[in-house]
Amino acid sequence: MPETETMSPEEEVAEADLDRFDKDQLLGFLREMLLYRRFEEKAEEAYAIGKIGGFCHLHIGQEAVALGIIGPLREDDYVITAYRDHTQALAKGVDAVGVMAELYGKDTGTSRGKGGSMHIFDAEKGFMGGHGIVGGQVPLAAGIGFAIRYREEDRVCVCFMGDAAVNQGAFHEALNMAAVWKLPVLFVVENNEYGMGTAFSRVSALPVVERAQGLGVPAHHVDGQDLLATWTLTESLVEKIRNGEGPQYLDARTYRFKGHSMSDPVSGTYRSKEEVESKVRERDPITILRNRLFEEGMLDEEGLKAMDTEVRKEVDEAAQAADDAPFPADEELYTHVYSEINEHGRLFFDGRDREDD
Numbered sequence: 064m065p066e067t068e069t070m071s072p073e074e075e076v077a078e079a080d081l082d083r084f085d086k087d088q089l090l091g092f093l094r095e096m097l098l099y100r101r102f103e104e105k106a107e108e109a110y111a112i113g114k115i116g117g118f119c120h121l122h123i124g125q126e127a128v129a130l131g132i133i134g135p136l137r138e139d140d141y142v143i144t145a146y147r148d149h150t151q152a153l154a155k156g157v158d159a160v161g162v163m164a165e166l167y168g169k170d171t172g173t174s175r176g177k178g179g180s181m182h183i184f185d186a187e188k189g190f191m192g193g194h195g196i197v198g199g200q201v202p203l204a205a206g207i208g209f210a211i212r213y214r215e216e217d218r219v220c221v222c223f224m225g226d227a228a229v230n231q232g233a234f235h236e237a238l239n240m241a242a243v244w245k246l247p248v249l250f251v252v253e254n255n256e257y258g259m260g261t262a263f264s265r266v267s268a269l270p271v272v273e274r275a276q277g278l279g280v281p282a283h284h285v286d287g288q289d290l291l292a293t294w295t296l297t298e299s300l301v302e303k304i305r306n307g308e309g310p311q312y313l314d315a316r317t318y319r320f321k322g323h324s325m326s327d328p329v330s331g332t333y334r335s336k337e338e339v340e341s342k343v344r345e346r347d348p349i350t351i352l353r354n355r356l357f358e359e360g361m362l363d364e365e366g367l368k369a370m371d372t373e374v375r376k377e378v379d380e381a382a383q384a385a386d387d388a389p390f391p392a393d394e395e396l397y398t399h400v401y402s403e404i405n406e407h408g409r410l411f412f413d414g415r416d417r418e419d420d
């Protein structure tokens with residue numbers, strides 16, 4: 064893909080200023096990304112033995128985008144995303160046990176086992192899903208942004224989407240309105256270079272970062288495998304948005320290490336085995352951060368092993384809890400089919416004024 068854009072000033076700061084994090088924070092970042100990785104590996108394993116059914120899209124390889132963008136947010140900010148949503152839910156503070164139980168289709172899952180992998184949802188945590196229609200969440204994010212402005216709050220909504228979503232009409236309509244109304248939304252493209260099996264460069268004349276051109280939404284790009292750069296740039300973009308400057312657009316360059324979903328091959332006609340292997344070898348966000356911590360003398364092999372053991376235990380416990388939990392009762396087939404309407408005859412997107420739980 065042609066590199067036509069120049070670096071944004073924020074990105075220069077992000078690349079230069081890496082000493083702004085302290086040791087505990089950095090170790091915490093690594094632990095968090097390891098948790099996402101082990102969680103997904105566990106889900107992969109559970110899927111293979113039939114404990115998880117339906118669609119299941121893993122985020123392995125893209126962890127730094129989730130943490131680097133959600134980490135700098137406030138607890139009361141919103142996140143909305145597509146179907147590759149497990150690690151983003153974890154990053155937003157959704158309980159790992161609830162996410163795993165949702166994958167298992169159990170009653171204790173975040174959507175009572177009725178949403179599954181693509182529909183993790185936790186309104187209390189400001190995690191607004193989990194959406195299966197490519198680009199479907201983009202106008203919803205504009206709606207959330209509108210609600211924030213209408214209520215005169217200073218919250219921010221982050222809207223993740225895949226690179227394929229920028230070819231959807233809804234993307235252009237939503238970004239246009241977000242710019243006109245100066246909505247507090249950060250639109251993030253998780254640019255892993257491919258849709259299901261189509262290279263982005265085959266279906267777009269312009270690189271992802273230029274696709275917001277003409278819509279009035281300032282565009283930025285970042286190495287989405289570099290957690291610290293992504294975190295630093297996101298902080299500055301969120302500050303602009305909170306200050307009322309309107310929406311921002313971020314092309315976060317990343318790579319998916321697994322197949323499109325659990326039922327797809329890792330490589331094939333659309334990308335070579337060699338390409339995937341070289342990305343896994345050279346562009347793993349966890350390895351990149353781990354190496355940096357090794358170089359700085361903040362972590363050694365033993366420390367890493369202890370961290371990993373702890374994380375694996377947490378994930379094993381989540382899987383065991385999911386396995387032990389009951390499936391939803393038969394009557395649950397008839398609940399949550401239509402959204403409840405409150406006494407004012409209005410629907411609230413974040414569950415306010417609802418008494419159904």
Ligand SMILES: Cc1ncc(C[n+]2csc(CCOP(=O)(O)OP(=O)(O)O)c2C)c(N)n1
Pocket residue numbers: 147195196197224225226227228253255257258259323
């Ligand atoms: C409107 C619509 N068209 C087609 C599909 C089928 N589909 C599911 S995922 C996908 C590719 C999306 O790729 P991208 O947005 O880059 O996200 P990624 O899977 O790479 O995270 C397609 C075409 C869909 N879910 N919705």
Ligand SMILES: [Mg+2]
Pocket residue numbers: 225226227253254255256257258
């Ligand atoms: Mg993609």
